[in-house]
Amino acid sequence: MTDHGTAHAPIPVEAHWLNVPNGLTALRMVLVPVFAWVLLSHPHDDSWRWGAALIFVFASITDIVDGKVARKYNLVTRFGKLWDPIADKALTGMALVGLSIIGELAWWITIVILVREWGITLLRFLILKYGVMAANRGGKLKTVMQSIAIVMYLLPLPSWLHVVGVVVMWVALVLTVLTGLDYCREAYNLRKKALAG
DSSP, X not given: OOTTSOOOOOOOOOOOSSSHHXXXXXXXXXXXXXXXXXXXXXXXXHHHHHHHHHHHHHHHHHHHHHHHHHHHTTOOXXXXXXXXXXXXXXXXXXXXXXXXXXXXXXXXXHHHHHHHHHHXXXXXXXXXXXXXXXXXXXXXXXXXXXXXXXXXXXXXXXXXXXXXXXXXXXXXXXXXXXXXXXXXHHHHHHHHHHHHO
């Protein structure tokens, strides 16, 4: 109670940083160099390519699980907010760069996607003083399409299925650019509204 007889709302206590979701985020970060080594050390060996694809899929699943667990059990922390998107971008970025290094994905596609991904991540931090830009459906669909495309590129697929992978990568690229522009528009409107208010 205050001197005026009114009660203050309890101050929310942040969950301890040492928890399961953050552990999964840290595991994903550790898997990035492991994935890079498996992909780049034997890029033309089918068994190693399957290994790289499985590591990528497993790491991607940890991203889904840690988010669900953090929200369900109120385990969202500043550590998770900072490192979870970094871990995601590091995994996707390493996959794209690795595929370009071994000559299976055009460098310009990798560069366009990485500039968009890291650019929007930076924009999120810069715009925080005006408000939070939540992930929209387009952004989530973009992430799914990127992951599917990367897995199809990683797997030693027959030529006709590789063509499907190329199409999926182009869809992912278009969604990446369009959603990036949409986030820029949202950031502009968020700032404009905050300044007007």
